[in-house]
Amino acid sequence: MPERYDPERVEAKWQAVWERERAFVSEPISRDGVAAQVPESPKAYVLEMLPYPSGEIHMGHVKNYTMGDVIAHVRRRQGFRVLHPMGYDAFGLPAENAAIRTGEAPGVVTRRNIDRIRTQIKRMGWALDWDTEISTCEPDYYRWTQWLFLRMFEKGLAEQRDAAVNWCPQDQTVLANEQVHEGRCERCGAQVELRQLRQWFLRITDYAQALLDDMSLLEDWPDRVITMQRNWIGRSEGARVRFTVDGSGEDLWVFTTRPDTLFGATFFLLAPEHPAVGRLVEGRPECEEVMDYVARAARADMAERGAVDKPKTGVFTGRYVTNPVNGEAIAIWIADYVLMDYGTGAIMAVPGHDERDFAFARAFSLPIVRVIAGDGEDAQTPLDEAYSGPGTLVNSQFLDTMTVADAKKAMADWLSGRDLGEATIGYRIRDWLISRQRYWGCPIPIVHCADCGVVPVPDDQLPVLLPEVDDYTPRGKSPIAANRAFVETTCPRCGGPAKRETDTMDTFVDSSWYFLRYTAPGLSSAPFEREVLDAWMPVDQYIGGVEHAVLHLLYARFFTKVLNDLGLLSTREPFNRLFTQGMITLGGTKMSKSKGNTVAPDAIVERLGADALRLYILFLGPPADDADWNDSGVDGQRRFLDRAWRVVRAAAAAPAGPLPSLAELRADPPALELARRTEQTIAKVAGDIDRFSFHTAISAIQELVNLATKGVAEGALGGAHGPAALAHAARTLASLLFVFAPHAASECWEALGGDRLWVEPWPAAAPEFLEREHVTIVVQVGGKVRDRIEVAPGMSEADLEALALSQERVRAAIGERQVARVIVVPDRLVNIVLGGAKA
């Protein structure tokens, strides 16, 4: 064994061994022409979110994949069959934007980037099954994305419809609701506009309740992700109420969570985008002013329009609706604070009990009526602000004197009895808009025929290949629309001339099912096989960034439920346990290439090795928290590997047999101490990894190394059993360290005479060594620590009390005062509670 640890040589050596011996392949995997056999052993599907192949891995990837690697290694050595795959989320805007700049095809850019990122991933030494590698931009993958889209189309879950949608003027494409933050495109930051367009949607709203209900099936997800999804789905209980327009008799429906306040509805509001607006004002004197307001609302960007503190604006239509409960005619106004995409786009305004309606009523001098009386209020108490607290109904005929809760129910019953409405549930979540007017994505497998309408491409004509184009610049429609050979086709149904759909799919569609394809990479007959899929799903441990809480993590849950309903797989939820990691920052701010404040993993690996980086990234702190990068911290982990190496080297230089029994070791206290610490470390590391406390697991290994180092340096391990204890400590050290620093540990293991550490059973602590020889009893007087005494474990309470009271320092602390009580916690402490002065 060389005197110095050389990471460059050692890491290259073991990476070559793993590749040559195909150390981390999984079974079963579906392959063409091969019948898969499901082994008996329990399974562990360990998955990290797949990377976008930008060409460079970053510290977030290092953290993500290293955590997964630890779990996968431990599970494998615990006897599980493990699936730990890797792939690339390869469609998307960055490659396309690069293509627009350079003229190079996105596919060329992407495949080159994949080659680069694969090299970097391999250099980290993660135990991945490279046989299952997938890339979402390849036809053998997106063929099945199209196939799944068609299954949804058949079930009415994919549909094309006109809607007011988010348009990003920078990226020249529509966006899903989930991809807009504070009125801005989450990708480029441009202010999003609303446009009325015909687009493809997946009906995720059909699954809103299931997405809430099935949260109970999840074994371990972070609270905040659950909360974010719950808020995003935004369930609220209320009622639908039908109002009828005076004159035309047209029905306008509203959704309200407060049907109890219906007698307080003094006016009626429509969103500017509401389809009834044009009809209402057509040919009326208000028409011009109303259409002008509508046009202005359409131009305003979403962030501005949505500002909470913005003064209320609106315009009167000159029309009225009848309030169904009291027959009153109330004015219809248009107001931009009413949103077309929530509820029905129309609301009954109850200014007495809704803050926004109150502000609107004040701004336009509309009537305000009290229908709820809070504590100490009655029907006449004036309202200087909207009251939304608890109380009893007033000015509300048959609801008067009821509580709010009772009145909600009574009104819902009253409405449904007269066919004027019903209790219903509203959701905030909107259908998932998946069409994109961009090039580098999965083509939507649909043909538009003048005679047959929207026609799905038959399965046997898949994949619809993404065609070559000359210019990737988006101009409001997908660049592939310019390729006539692609667009002009024949209708699969009638054989007549037809045009292909030219929108591509949101890349989040690609990543909504990739974790299923890992069980059948390259299978040409189906996206996956149910038997093999069921042998792996659900993912046992999923790890990734929290930024996907209401994007990928919601979409993947939706897909899984749809596929379950289609009978394609058995599980209702894709990810049984989820861990969301914190960011690695530099100087407290997010690392970003554009700001130039990044630390490249490559450079660290080159200087100190992958193992030091892997250790450091996990040692930084609790992995769920953000953590700040510190160069000298990695140096510290490199030094730790050197210390571990020296301990192993000392052990290898003095070969010894197995660890003697506890009884034999008692004759050699330094050896016994090391043996005990070794077993304690085994117990602690396993427990810490189970609770994702990698940094304390590494600390424990460091403590073991420190103790062994000290023993070697001081020559304390020269006794009868010293060499055996040292050898045992060194072997255990390598065994535990392996899951964090697999290269160095494999080399150490080999030097100690071991073979293939990655298949070596995970160590179990010998219980007899975990029992302590003696325990420190803390002696408190009046709750303050006054002394510490060493005793054998298991000493009786009476003996402990007597011993504590006999201590000189304790007696001094008690002084002249009286002992009122003595609390004894066996093996831990004695607390002497004092009363007053001695009589």
Added chain:
RNA sequence: GCCGGAGUGGCGGAAUCGGUAGACGCGGGGGACUUAAAAUCCCCGGCCUUCGGGCAUCCGGGUUCGAGUCCCGGCUCCGGCACCA
């Protein structure tokens, strides 16, 4: 505004069930080895102190023999959503 989370040395953090606050690491100081340096190893590092001890886990209360940990009230910071009827 609503929802979620967090406040512990110079720094990252530990204390898993209410029982020794500060493990492990970084940085700092001292020592050994060396002609010297690097590397390595060892030791010391919360604050105050009349050297008895006193005070210390964001602040103020409370429960308890005992609180970083539990309860109530505040402050600060981070994240998510936000005119959602």
